[in-house]
Amino acid sequence: MLAGKRILLIIGGGIAAYKSLELIRLFAKAGAKVVPVLTKAGAEFVTPLSVSALAGTKVYTDLFDLTDEAEMGHIQLSRAADLVVVAPATADLMGKMATGRADDLASTLLLATDKRVMIAPAMNVRMWLHPATQRNLATLQGDGILTVGPNDGDMACGEFGPGRMAEPAQILAAATAALTSGPLFGKHVLVTSGPTHEPIDPVRYIANRSSGAQGAALAAALRDLGARVSFVTGPASVPPPAGVDVIRVETARQMLAAVLAALPADAAVMAAAVADWRVANEAGQKMKKDGSGRAPGLEFAENPDILATVSHSPDRPRLVVGFAAETETVVQHATAKRARKGCDWIVANDVSPGTGIMGGDENAVTLISEAGAEDWPRMSKDEVARRLAGRIAEALQ
Numbered sequence: 359m360l361a362g363k364r365i366l367l368i369i370g371g372g373i374a375a376y377k378s379l380e381l382i383r384l385f386a387k388a389g390a391k392v393v394p395v396l397t398k399a400g401a402e403f404v405t406p407l408s409v410s411a412l413a414g415t416k417v418y419t420d421l422f423d424l425t426d427e428a429e430m431g432h433i434q435l436s437r438a439a440d441l442v443v444v445a446p447a448t449a450d451l452m453g454k455m456a457t458g459r460a461d462d463l464a465s466t467l468l469l470a471t472d473k474r475v476m477i478a479p480a481m482n483v484r485m486w487l488h489p490a491t492q493r494n495l496a497t498l499q500g501d502g503i504l505t506v507g508p509n510d511g512d513m514a515c516g517e518f519g520p521g522r523m524a525e526p527a528q529i530l531a532a533a534t535a536a537l538t539s540g541p542l543f544g545k546h547v548l549v550t551s552g553p554t555h556e557p558i559d560p561v562r563y564i565a566n567r568s569s570g571a572q573g574a575a576l577a578a579a580l581r582d583l584g585a586r587v588s589f590v591t592g593p594a595s596v597p598p599p600a601g602v603d604v605i606r607v608e609t610a611r612q613m614l615a616a617v618l619a620a621l622p623a624d625a626a627v628m629a630a631a632v633a634d635w636r637v638a639n640e641a642g643q644k645m646k647k648d649g650s651g652r653a654p655g656l657e658f659a660e661n662p663d664i665l666a667t668v669s670h671s672p673d674r675p676r677l678v679v680g681f682a683a684e685t686e687t688v689v690q691h692a693t694a695k696r697a698r699k700g701c702d703w704i705v706a707n708d709v710s711p712g713t714g715i716m717g718g719d720e721n722a723v724t725l726i727s728e729a730g731a732e733d734w735p736r737m738s739k740d741e742v743a744r745r746l747a748g749r750i751a752e753a754l755q
């Protein structure tokens with residue numbers, strides 16, 4: 359079920375750590391390769407030897423172990439996994455994660471990873487119910503971290519209530535669902551996002567106000583439905599979501615090359631605000647004032663249209679979706695754009711300054727397809743992303 363999947367398992371310091379030994383066994387039985395990391399406190403409850411014997415591999419414990427840094431740096435260790443599972447996730451580890459502390463190997467890996475993270479909290483009832491822990495939990499969930507458990511029950515400390523770590527079989531099921539389920543499981547979706555930067559000279563460029571928020575939200579929503587997402591992004595201010603393949607570019611021409619290299623895909627969603635023009639007379643050196651008071655003249659050349667190129671490519675994805683940023687007669691312009699670009703759907707939005715959409719958290723879109731124009735109410739960009747991902751999943755069934 360999990361054949362070929364790599365799980366980075368971080369074992370925190372709690373009595374439930376003994377259950378993590380069983381979890382390693384279950385992951386291995388399901389075909390996954392477990393790379394274990396044991397915190398200093400975790401090693402008070404289970405020994406490195408038993409962990410590594412069950413995982414059939416070395417257990418990582420110390421950030422400053424130079425041999426490990428030579429073999430595999432902590433950044434690489436944090437990235438070479440399909441899923442990071444923290445079990446047990448103690449109140450202390452959750453606090454570190456919520457505040458971004460990185461003072462040991464486990465917390466550093468958790469801060470450095472670009473993969474999805476699932477925590478299985480385990481602690482005393484009072485500690486779990488404490489507002490500080492609940493605040494940290496809300497922060498972590500807001501960051502897209504998955505949780506499994508805790509369960510209610512008798513606890514090792516003699517109290518009763520929520521705080522018991524989820525059973526290993528439950529953690530295995532949640533991890534399997536995160537890695538292998540959803541209506542888009544087995545599908546590859548390409549997403550472009552963010553602005554492009556078009557150089558004028560080595561230090562100056564032309565850009566636009568796109569934050570990349572809608573593209574990032576879309577990539578996360580497609581990932582959550584199980585898709586493998588290739589996320590080709592210009593220099594956006596919103597960071598890319600975890601658990602997607604990120605390809606960073608600067609210019610429109612680089613974006614086109616990256617997009618074509620990422621094909622074939624089942625669907626492509628072009629949310630990038632690609633610059634229509636680049637500077638044709640880009641200077642090789644920083645342009646200097648010449649003392650005459652004359653401003654330099656910039657010449658422009660048209661950039662390739664990535665959406666149109668993909669729509670007409672022999673490798674065309676089954677579903678090609680474009681966005682249309684308009685400031686007037688939105689539906690009319692967007693309908694014409696759909697025909698011109700040869701895509702299946704256009705998600706049109708009004709980006710006039712008064713709407714606060716470009717760079718904001720909300721979007722009000724009209725979905726234009728062969729069937730006509732469908733107005734969606736104004737909602738958060740996350741909600742637009744979830745709805746659109748759902749529609750993409752339906753279309754690819």
Ligand code: CTP
Nearest residue numbers: 628629630632661662663664665680681682683
């Ligand atoms: N797009 C693209 N490559 C370009 C320009 C735009 O792939 N060189 C894509 C965008 O990602 C978006 C769609 O085309 O999905 C429409 O972008 P938009 O800026 O609204 O349209 P333009 O092509 O720039 O058309 P116009 O200038 O007429 O508004």
